[in-house]
Each structure stands twice: as C-alpha cells, then as structure tokens.
Amino acid sequence: MSHPVVSTGPTTRQHAVRRGVPERLRALLLLSPALLVVGVFFVGGVVQAVLQSLGRQPFLGENDWSFDAYRATLADPAFRASLILTLRVVVVSTGLATVLGVAVALLVRRHARGPLTTLLQSTLAVPHLVGALCIGLLLSPSGFLSRLGAGVGAVDGQQDFPVLTNDAFGWGIIAEYTWKEAPFIAVVALASLTPHVRDLEGAARVLGAGRWRRFTSVTLPLIAPPVAAASVLVASFAAASYEVPRLLGQSFPATLPVVALQRYQDTDLLVRPQAMAVATIIAVSSLVLVAAYLSLVSRLSRRSL
Amino acid sequence: MRETLRDRSRARGLSRIRPPGGLRTSATVVVLATAVLLPLVPLLVWSVAGTWRYPDVVPGRVTRRGLDLVLDGEVVSATATSLLIALTVAALACAIGLSAGRAIGLHRFRGRRLVQFLLLAPVIVPGLAVTLGIQVFFVRYGLADTVLGVVLVQLMPTVPYAATLLGAAYANLDVDYERQARTLGSGPLRTFLTVTVPLLRPALVTTALLTFLISWSEYILTLLIGGGQVTTLPLLLFAAIGSSDRTAAAALGLLVVLPPVVIVVLVAGRLRGRDDAWMGLARG
Numbered sequence: 001m002s003h004p005v006v007s008t009g010p011t012t013r014q015h016a017v018r019r020g021v022p023e024r025l026r027a028l029l030l031l032s033p034a035l036l037v038v039g040v041f042f043v044g045g046v047v048q049a050v051l052q053s054l055g056r057q058p059f060l061g062e063n064d065w066s067f068d069a070y071r072a073t074l075a076d077p078a079f080r081a082s083l084i085l086t087l088r089v090v091v092v093s094t095g096l097a098t099v100l101g102v103a104v105a106l107l108v109r110r111h112a113r114g115p116l117t118t119l120l121q122s123t124l125a126v127p128h129l130v131g132a133l134c135i136g137l138l139l140s141p142s143g144f145l146s147r148l149g150a151g152v153g154a155v156d157g158q159q160d161f162p163v164l165t166n167d168a169f170g171w172g173i174i175a176e177y178t179w180k181e182a183p184f185i186a187v188v189a190l191a192s193l194t195p196h197v198r199d200l201e202g203a204a205r206v207l208g209a210g211r212w213r214r215f216t217s218v219t220l221p222l223i224a225p226p227v228a229a230a231s232v233l234v235a236s237f238a239a240a241s242y243e244v245p246r247l248l249g250q251s252f253p254a255t256l257p258v259v260a261l262q263r264y265q266d267t268d269l270l271v272r273p274q275a276m277a278v279a280t281i282i283a284v285s286s287l288v289l290v291a292a293y294l295s296l297v298s299r300l301s302r303r304s305l
Numbered sequence: 306m307r308e309t310l311r312d313r314s315r316a317r318g319l320s321r322i323r324p325p326g327g328l329r330t331s332a333t334v335v336v337l338a339t340a341v342l343l344p345l346v347p348l349l350v351w352s353v354a355g356t357w358r359y360p361d362v363v364p365g366r367v368t369r370r371g372l373d374l375v376l377d378g379e380v381v382s383a384t385a386t387s388l389l390i391a392l393t394v395a396a397l398a399c400a401i402g403l404s405a406g407r408a409i410g411l412h413r414f415r416g417r418r419l420v421q422f423l424l425l426a427p428v429i430v431p432g433l434a435v436t437l438g439i440q441v442f443f444v445r446y447g448l449a450d451t452v453l454g455v456v457l458v459q460l461m462p463t464v465p466y467a468a469t470l471l472g473a474a475y476a477n478l479d480v481d482y483e484r485q486a487r488t489l490g491s492g493p494l495r496t497f498l499t500v501t502v503p504l505l506r507p508a509l510v511t512t513a514l515l516t517f518l519i520s521w522s523e524y525i526l527t528l529l530i531g532g533g534q535v536t537t538l539p540l541l542l543f544a545a546i547g548s549s550d551r552t553a554a555a556a557l558g559l560l561v562v563l564p565p566v567v568i569v570v571l572v573a574g575r576l577r578g579r580d581d582a583w584m585g586l587a588r589g
Contacts, residue, residue, distance in 0.1 A: 048438030
C-alpha cells in the first residue's frame with residue numbers, strides 16, 4: 001500500500017511544474033498526435049469496414065444500406081469452412097505455444113537461463129514472412145525433414161512424406177505460429193518466474209507439498225495471469241494475420257484474413273461488401289480479445305499490489 | 306569437463322551415483338536449441354545451394370548466386386526503400402510517442418482506460434482487417450502507391466507501441482530534474498533537450514530500434530497501400546517465395562532476417578522481463 005503522507009502522485013508533481021493550463025487539457029494536447037494516428041487509421045479503418053459492409057459505397061457515392069453482405073457471407077459454405085479452419089488454427093497453435101512455452105520456461109529457469117533466453121529472444125525477432133519460408137523449406141514434401149527422413153530410410157520418396165504444408169488441416173500454419181510464439185510465451189513465463197515464486201515454492205516444500213502439488217497450487221497460479229495475457233495476444237495475432245496462412249495454407253478453404261483479401265481483390269465490385277463483412281468479423285473478434293487482455297492485465301496489476 | 310567428473314566418480318567406485326545435474330541440463334539445452342534453430346537450417350543451406358536434388362541431405366553444388374542476387378540492383382533499391390521507410394517511421398513514432406508517453410506516464414486524466422485501449426488495440430490487431438476499409442481513401446487523397454502513404458499507414462502499428470514504451474519510461478522519470486532546470490532559468494525546449502531526452506535515452510533507443518523492426522518486417526500494410534509500386538524487401542521476398550527459385554527466396558530471407566536478429570540481440574539485455582516490449586515483436 002502507498003503511504004498517504006509521503007505520496008505525491010503524478011498530479012501534484014505535475015502541478016508544481018506548471019500551473020495555469022488545466023491538467024486534463026495538457027494531457028489531451030500531448031496525446032493528440034498519437035490519438036490522431038489511431039483515430040484516423042485504426043478507428044477510421046474499423047468504422048469504414050463496418051459502414052462498407054452495411055452498404056456504404058465510397059466509390060460510387062450512393063449508399064445501399066442492408067445486411068445482405070452478412071447474410072450472403074454467413075450462408076456461404078466456403079465462409080463456414082474458413083471459419084472452422086481459422087478457429088482450429090487459432091486454438092491448436094495458441095494451445096501448443098502456451099504449453100510448450102511454459103514447459104520450456106520451467107525447464108530452463110534454473111540452469112542456462114542466460115544463453116537460452118537470448119536464443120529464444122532471437123527467434124522472436126524473425127519476421128513471420130521469413131518464418132513461413134523457413135517452415136515451408138523444412139516441412140514441404142521435398143523439404144529438409146523429408147530429406148533427413150529419406151537419409152535414415154524412414155521416408156520413401158516425396159509422396160511418402162505426410163503433407164504438412166498447404167494441407168487441409170492447417171499443420172503448416174500451426175507449425176509456424178507455434179515455432180514463433182512458443183518462445184514469446186517462454187520469455188513472458190520466465191520473466192514471471194521471479195525469486196519470489198521460488199521462495200513460495202520452497203515454503204510449500206517445507207510444508208510437505210510434493211512436486212506436482214507445488215506445481216499446481218503454487219507455480220501455476222502465480223505465472224498464470226501474465227501467461228494467459230500473452231496467450232490472448234498470440235490468439236489474436238493468429239486469427240488476423242495474413243502472410244502465414246497465405247503461404248503455408250490452401251487457397252480453399254483459407255483462413256479468414258486470406259478470404260477477406262481474396263474478396264477485396266475480386267474484380268466484381270459487388271463482392272466488396274462481403275470482404276468488408278469478413279474484415280469486420282475479424283476486427284471485432286480481435287478487439288474482444290484485446291479487451292480480454294486488458295482485463296487480465298489489470299487483474300494482474302491489482303494482484304501484485 | 307562433465308565427462309571427467311563422471312569418470313572420476315566412476316574411478317572412486319561411485320558409479321551408482323546419478324550423473325551430475327549438468328548432464329541433464331546440457332541435454333535439455335541441446336534439444337531446445339535444436340528445436341528452435343532447426344527451421345533456420347534449410348534457410349541457410351538453400352541460400353548457398355546451387356543444385357540440391359531431392360533425397361540429398363546436403364546440396365550437390367554450392368553457389369554464390371544468392372549473394373549476387375542480394376547485390377543486384379532491384380534488391381539494393383528495395384533495401385534502400387525499406388530503410389527509408391523504416392527510419393522515417395521509427396523517427397516519427399518516437400516523436401509522437403514522446404509526446405503521448407508524457408501524458409500517459411505523468412498525467413492523471415479521465416478516460417485513461419479508453420486511451421489505454423486505443424493505444425493497445427492497433428498493436429495487437431493485425432492491420433489487414435483495419436486497412437481494407439480505408440484503402441479507398443488513400444486512393445482518393447493520392448496517397449496510395451506512394452512512400453508517404455506507406456509511412457503513414459505504418460504509423461498505425463508503431464505509434465501506439467512507442468507511446469506505451471515511452472509512457473512506462475516517463476512514469477519512472479524524476480520530474481524534479483526538470484523542475485530544477487526550469488528554476489535555474491532554462492526554457493521549456495532547452496529543458497526537454499538537455500534534461501528530459503538524456504534521462505529517457507535508454508528507453509528512446511529501445512523504442513527506436515523496435516519500431517524500426519516492426520516497419521522493416523511489415524508486409525500486408527505495405528502491399529495494400531503501396532499497391533506493389535512501393536517495393537520493400539518483404540514484398541520482394543513474398544514474390545520470391547511464390548516463385549520456384551528457392552535459392553533466391555532463401556538469400557532474400559536471410560537479408561530480411563539479419564537486421565532484426567542483430568537488433569534484438571543488441572536490446573535483449575535491456576528488455577529482459579518487460580513484456581510490453583515483447584508484444585510488438587510477437588506480431589513481427
């Protein structure tokens with residue numbers, strides 16, 4: 001808890017620097033360039049996508065308000081296939097990345113923490129576009145893994161190797177997301193495994209808790225909030241990213257972002273509201289995830305007080 | 306070293322004692338390092354592979370074609386475009402972020418949660434869904450297919466990120482230093498340049514590097530607004546991946562991946578444990 005007598009919050013400190021201009025106005029002025037960027041490009045983008053999905057046609061100048069684009073989109077079996085694929089990719093890759101990331105963090109936290117952290121961090125820096133290339137070169141039928149398999153006699157030619165890229169299930173996409181995001185989860189989990197956690201684990205051990213008990217009732221609850229927040233970030237990214245499913249997935253069914261761009265680039269302008277409907281669905285579900293992330297983070301900071 | 310320890314314990318007749326923890330640790334390290342680095346191996350090998358027929362595990366012939374390609378005019382000019390855009394975006398994001406960060410870190414105001422939400426959402430929500438709706442307006446105002454348009458649209462993922470990172474730095478800033486400078490007669494600009502900026506320098510350097518990195522890696526926003534006319538390295542790389550020339554794709558991939566890895570190794574020590582900084586990297 002803070003000490004009421006000593007504490008000089010930001011408000012009083014700031015008033016001491018300059019009187020006159022009301023603090024709220026100053027804050028607004030300072031924030032205005034950033035809010036302009038976010039307002040025009042982000043909020044403007046979401047609002048425009050919603051309006052255009054409902055029939056606004058900025059090019060033609062005449063508006064034709066209706067829910068037709070949504071009706072057509074939701075009735076389209078191709079859209080349903082995309083939705084199922086997208087959900088599958090999001091759930092499986094987020095789940096794998098979280099479990100693997102936490103496992104890695106727990107494995108390396110005592111030993112070799114330094115060098116392995118650097119290793120994990122350096123893969124974080126790999127752009128997803130390059131990641132997609134790497135996974136393609138690794139997992140395609142003529143890829144590196146298939147060659148290694150053939151070398152030891154486990155794989156009998158390219159046809160014998162399981163189809164892992166541009167496949168119907170989405171394994172290639174899942175592999176890329178898992179490879180890129182598990183280190184992210186691991187870095188977050190490692191950061192939350194503070195000496196304090198270790199002290200509590202030690203206390204639990206003294207009180208007679210076994211290894212599994214210590215893990216489930218001490219370690220896991222302590223690292224869960226930041227790890228959950230990071231998982232929400234991963235899920236949101238996996239749901240709305242374009243390059244990876246475009247390069248490692250099939251063109252039909254494709255994930256929702258790929259479908260959105262396909263419909264946007266359709267020569268038939270009447271399909272465009274449907275592109276906007278798909279874009280709206282992606283943006284709104286991502287924003288729900290952002291809100292979930294924020295509430296997790298605020299719960300986390302309240303707990304640490 | 307570990308082998309010697311083991312041999313020694315055996316020599317003393319202690320062979321039933323389990324090998325020291327070091328052995329299991331190093332096994333873990335080897336397995337992890339392999340899993341993390343394995344996908345990068347074919348990238349490295351393909352970039353120098355002249356011919357690499359299917360079942361072979363190593364290429365038949367090594368070539369320097371990849372290197373030549375990277376030094377080719379088209380790639381050099383795409384590198385220059387990428388650098389120009391990324392440097393401009395990083396500079397603008399830092400400037401705007403310094404201003405917004407001050408409000409976030411030092412001021413209390415109503416609507417803080419809304420601002421927090423607005424500054425987080427563009428970092429997390431990838432740009433495609435958001436940019437489709439405003440692409441029309443970039444066309445209308447003559448910003449489509451221009452470097453300026455691409456710079457502007459890339460401010461969307463970078464500015465909120467910079468504001469968040471610099472807001473955290475401002476929150477730790479001791480404003481007494483500024484007050485002292487003002488008391489001693491220094492004007493607002495001079496105080497900012499000679500007191501505030503030097504105090505925020507570490508965070509500013511990190512922010513500049515990470516926003517540079519986001520811009521450098523960006524593909525879809527550049528494609529949508531640049532319309533294929535503004536050719537950055539990720540656009541060339543995407544085209545190369547689509548072609549059947551794996552050597553070219555791998556060489557370009559290496560060119561794209563090297564600066565980010567160098568940057569992250571540089572800033573890694575500074576970032577340890579601050580997840581708001583990693584957030585931007587996760588979307589790369």
